Amino acid sequence: MNDxxxxxxxxxxxxxxxxxxxQVVFDKMxxxxxxxxxxxxxxxxxxPVLEYSEILMAKSGGSIDKEVYAFKKGxxxxxxxxxxxVPLARYVAMNVNEIAFPFKRYQIGKVYRGEKAQKxxxxxxxxxxxxxVGFDELxxxxxxxxxxxxxxxxxxxxxxILNHISNRNILFGYCEALGYKDKTQDILTIxxxxxxxxxENAILELNSLGVSIDDCNNLIMLTLKNGKFCDVxxxxxxxxxxxxxxxxVNELSEIYKYMQAMGVDENCYILDVGVxxxxxxxxxxxxxxxxxxxxxxxxxxxxxxxxxxxxYYTDKKLPGVGLSIGLTRLxxxxxxxxxxxxxKLTNIELQIIPLGDTLYECFKLQKFFSDFLVxxxxxxxxxxxxxxxxxxxxxxxxxxxxxxxEINSGLYALKDMNSGQQWNLAKEDCLKKITEK
Amino acid sequence: MNDxxxxxxxxxxxxxxxxxxxQVVFDKMxxxxxxxxxxxxxxxxxxPVLEYSEILMAKSGGSIDKEVYAFKKGxxxxxxxxxxxVPLARYVAMNVNEIAFPFKRYQIGKVYRGEKAQKxxxxxxxxxxxxxVGFDELxxxxxxxxxxxxxxxxxxxxxxILNHISNRNILFGYCEALGYKDKTQDILTIxxxxxxxxxENAILELNSLGVSIDDCNNLIMLTLKNGKFCDVxxxxxxxxxxxxxxxxVNELSEIYKYMQAMGVDENCYILDVGVxxxxxxxxxxxxxxxxxxxxxxxxxxxxxxxxxxxxYYTDKKLPGVGLSIGLTRLxxxxxxxxxxxxxKLTNIELQIIPLGDTLYECFKLQKFFSDFLVxxxxxxxxxxxxxxxxxxxxxxxxxxxxxxxEINSGLYALKDMNSGQQWNLAKEDCLKKITEK
Numbered sequence: 001m002n003d004x005x006x007x008x009x010x011x012x013x014x015x016x017x018x019x020x021x022x023q024v025v026f027d028k029m030x031x032x033x034x035x036x037x038x039x040x041x042x043x044x045x046x047x048p049v050l051e052y053s054e055i056l057m058a059k060s061g062g063s064i065d066k067e068v069y070a071f072k073k074g075x076x077x078x079x080x081x082x083x084x085x086v087p088l089a090r091y092v093a094m095n096v097n098e099i100a101f102p103f104k105r106y107q108i109g110k111v112y113r114g115e116k117a118q119k120x121x122x123x124x125x126x127x128x129x130x131x132x133v134g135f136d137e138l139x140x141x142x143x144x145x146x147x148x149x150x151x152x153x154x155x156x157x158x159x160x161i162l163n164h165i166s167n168r169n170i171l172f173g174y175c176e177a178l179g180y181k182d183k184t185q186d187i188l189t190i191x192x193x194x195x196x197x198x199x200e201n202a203i204l205e206l207n208s209l210g211v212s213i214d215d216c217n218n219l220i221m222l223t224l225k226n227g228k229f230c231d232v233x234x235x236x237x238x239x240x241x242x243x244x245x246x247x248x249v250n251e252l253s254e255i256y257k258y259m260q261a262m263g264v265d266e267n268c269y270i271l272d273v274g275v276x277x278x279x280x281x282x283x284x285x286x287x288x289x290x291x292x293x294x295x296x297x298x299x300x301x302x303x304x305x306x307x308x309x310x311x312y313y314t315d316k317k318l319p320g321v322g323l324s325i326g327l328t329r330l331x332x333x334x335x336x337x338x339x340x341x342x343x344k345l346t347n348i349e350l351q352i353i354p355l356g357d358t359l360y361e362c363f364k365l366q367k368f369f370s371d372f373l374v375x376x377x378x379x380x381x382x383x384x385x386x387x388x389x390x391x392x393x394x395x396x397x398x399x400x401x402x403x404x405x406e407i408n409s410g411l412y413a414l415k416d417m418n419s420g421q422q423w424n425l426a427k428e429d430c431l432k433k434i435t436e437k
Numbered sequence: 438m439n440d441x442x443x444x445x446x447x448x449x450x451x452x453x454x455x456x457x458x459x460q461v462v463f464d465k466m467x468x469x470x471x472x473x474x475x476x477x478x479x480x481x482x483x484x485p486v487l488e489y490s491e492i493l494m495a496k497s498g499g500s501i502d503k504e505v506y507a508f509k510k511g512x513x514x515x516x517x518x519x520x521x522x523v524p525l526a527r528y529v530a531m532n533v534n535e536i537a538f539p540f541k542r543y544q545i546g547k548v549y550r551g552e553k554a555q556k557x558x559x560x561x562x563x564x565x566x567x568x569x570v571g572f573d574e575l576x577x578x579x580x581x582x583x584x585x586x587x588x589x590x591x592x593x594x595x596x597x598i599l600n601h602i603s604n605r606n607i608l609f610g611y612c613e614a615l616g617y618k619d620k621t622q623d624i625l626t627i628x629x630x631x632x633x634x635x636x637e638n639a640i641l642e643l644n645s646l647g648v649s650i651d652d653c654n655n656l657i658m659l660t661l662k663n664g665k666f667c668d669v670x671x672x673x674x675x676x677x678x679x680x681x682x683x684x685x686v687n688e689l690s691e692i693y694k695y696m697q698a699m700g701v702d703e704n705c706y707i708l709d710v711g712v713x714x715x716x717x718x719x720x721x722x723x724x725x726x727x728x729x730x731x732x733x734x735x736x737x738x739x740x741x742x743x744x745x746x747x748x749y750y751t752d753k754k755l756p757g758v759g760l761s762i763g764l765t766r767l768x769x770x771x772x773x774x775x776x777x778x779x780x781k782l783t784n785i786e787l788q789i790i791p792l793g794d795t796l797y798e799c800f801k802l803q804k805f806f807s808d809f810l811v812x813x814x815x816x817x818x819x820x821x822x823x824x825x826x827x828x829x830x831x832x833x834x835x836x837x838x839x840x841x842x843e844i845n846s847g848l849y850a851l852k853d854m855n856s857g858q859q860w861n862l863a864k865e866d867c868l869k870k871i872t873e874k
Binding site: 006007008009010011012015016017018019020021023024026027038039040041043044045046047048049050051052054055058069070071072073074076078089090091093094095098100101102104105110112114123124137139141142144257258261262263310312313314315345346347348359360361362363364366367370374375376377379380381390394 | 443444445446447448449452453454455456457458460461463464475476477478480481482483484485486487488489491492495506507508509510511513515526527528530531532535537538539541542547549551560561574576578579581694695698699700747749750751752782783784785796797798799800801803804807811812813814816817818827831
């Protein structure tokens with residue numbers, strides 16, 4: 001092979017690839033999220049990464065978004081999924097007669113967006129989604145259930161969050177009451193970016209839409225209302241008797257009631273009228289969870305209610321509510337901030353090191369131990385000293401040294417690498433010693 | 438949305454998409470495989486699905502295999518991975534200075550092959566791979582370790598297998614001894630398909646290569662040797678003193694020795710000289726596990742030893758040994774054959790059904806129960822009778838009926854849906870009753 005030109009090994013930029021000791025921690029986070037979803041009686045779905053372009057691009061009438069990975073295979077136009085919601089819509093529409101509603105599914109899978117590579121942006125990232133889809137109708141308690149899940153998931157991850165909750169009907173109704181019904185979407189777009197462009201620029205933009213200065217101020221004042229759920233709800237509930245607005249108020253008080261019943265930690269959510277979320281498909285509850293100790297992480301989990309999941313594919317009305325965690329991004333942020341402290345170079349709990357020609361006996365011992373713990377045999381052609389040094393570097397907690405003498409006596413040299421203590425024990429006693437620690 | 442033309446929801450053919458109650462079982466199989474890999478001290482790696490075409494297509498000098506999904510994004514030639522071995526080679530070559538060898542990694546991920554769609558062939562399928570990669574050298578015990586993993590994995594999956602093991606040096610050396618060294622690869626290709634083309638056609642093809650009829654018969658006779666490991670090893674060990682051949686014999690007796698030490702079930706493997714495996718990169722141990730009760734499943738797990746993992750990307754010599762399970766195909770076969778009997782329509786262990794306006798209290802009860810089991814509240818707008826019928830259909834084991842009376846008394850109606858028994862109990866006693874069963 002040496003006369004062939006070597007190809008420099010490299011991976012595409014914008015694709016996360018963790019060293020195994022970090023991947024272990026990433027996988028544990030997935031496990032925790034999955035357990036919470038399952039505990040709320042969600043079932044898994046695993047849709048293909050590839051879909052017909054026509055299906056994935058239904059929203060834009062078939063024209064392919066620049067960021068989407070799209071290609072032709074034979075005569076077929078194919079796209080890589082860019083989220084898990086459109087595939088869910090396709091799945092539900094396709095299987096609407098077989099599905100028992102409300103359909104509670106979670107999906108943990110990678111999605112693809114060929115965005116400009118930049119720090120913190122990934123082209124392949126893992127989404128952890130949970131959605132509840134109803135047939136014709138879906139009670140508002142489902143929204144509260146999703147909010148309870150958010151609470152539980154981040155408790156399981158041991159991350160402190162504050163979930164900012166609102167209901168789009170509040171701002172929809174308020175715009176309507178002020179007489180700007182036709183401009184609602186544009187107004188919301190501007191209000192959504194107050195944080196970025198500042199209050200004054202927002203007023204300028206709103207004003208140029210035809211919103212009076214008084215109304216601009218009222219809208220912005222409303223948008224800035226946030227705090228303890230019941231307090232803010234009290235403050236805003238009578239601002240207008242517009243029907244849509246009152247629908248929002250009612251839904252917010254309903255989810256508040258049920259969140260209390262479900263025991264959602266009151267320190268971990270607020271009512272924040274400023275939460276809008278860009279996507280137009282949200283029609284009621286919306287939420288964005290942030291980490292108060294790390295506001296620079298921005299939204300670490302978001303979601304909301306949509307009236308009609310699969311309108312592009314079916315006439316059936318399928319309302320839903322869901323949440324989504326972008327785990328690749330979250331993990332990267334936590335890692336960069338030095339908040340992941342569980343890293344261990346190996347999962348080995350006991351390593352057997354042969355002294356002399358004892359490999360055969362070492363594997364017999366491994367068989368015994370590995371029913372109880374992660375045990376491997378160091379069969380490398382290196383010196384005993386080098387092996388001990390490596391075991392130390394990897395922080396393997398226990399080492400079993402097996403030479404001829406040990407085999408003859410049936411007493412093995414067990415070393416606790418943390419304390420430095422060493423014992424000569426029968427294998428059963430070694431096991432006892434290790435599991436005690 | 439009703440005036441818009443609907444797009445018929447459909448998915449690409451050749452892509453598995455399981456209903457959630459089947460996905461649960463699929464995920465459990467992944468879990469079991471992963472646990473065994475971890476127990477043998479393997480660590481996870483998760484490489485991107487997309488790679489530079491130049492990297493993935495190094496073997497064919499950059500020309501793209503028809504079955505590979507390849508496309509351009511901007512100026513970049515990209516391929517979807519078609520296996521997990523080439524990405525492993527790329528990863529190891531890229532990170533050779535950071536990796537501690539022997540490098541034991543597992544990867545469970547989807548790979549893509551745009552093959553002609555046909556029954557049992559998938560274009561997206563999950564591979565469960567475990568490999569051990571050494572630097573410069575890797576002791577033969579590593580091969581035995583992989584074989585022990587195969588044994589453990591299928592025991593964990595509760596599937597009976599017979600692992601057919603051989604060593605390519607046997608046939609390499611035998612060809613050499615007969616004087617056909619230059620034609621070894623062609624001879625092996627023909628021998629590999631005896632099962633398909635039959636013995637007579639194989640002789641014809643070998644003969645047309647220039648192999649004498651006597652040698653044809655000897656080669657085929659050797660290839661057909663299979664059975665109890667030690668017996669076959671005894672039979673073949675002195676057929677020739679060719680060095681390569683004897684290397685094969687020695688390696689086979691070494692792995693046999695270590696498999697015994699590791700306690701690999703002797704009923705679950707044989708020596709089968711006919712195991713060749715198509716891929717040219719195997720250089721020593723090769724194995725293919727079949728299910729004796731379902732020979733039509735063909736190989737359900739395969740693997741072997743390769744001398745040089747990453748020769749296209751680095752001058753470093755990186756020998757390895759590994760195994761691979763194609764879980765999508767295996768699951769499909771088991772499912773088709775009716776061998777998957779664990780299917781349950783739901784994971785709910787207790788469902789709370791409100792009677793009247795008790796939803797608030799129901800969620801308080803759910804909070805209590807869900808610390809111990811999967812408990813949901815049925816908040817659908819359907820009749821009590823319809824809910825009970827649905828609970829029955831889904832085979833939810835326990836139902837808790839919560840009306841005003843129950844709330845006032847603190848005694849809830851718990852129904853065992855299997856026995857039909859019903860009790861009125863405090864919530865703690867309900868929990869006791871359920872966990873007893």
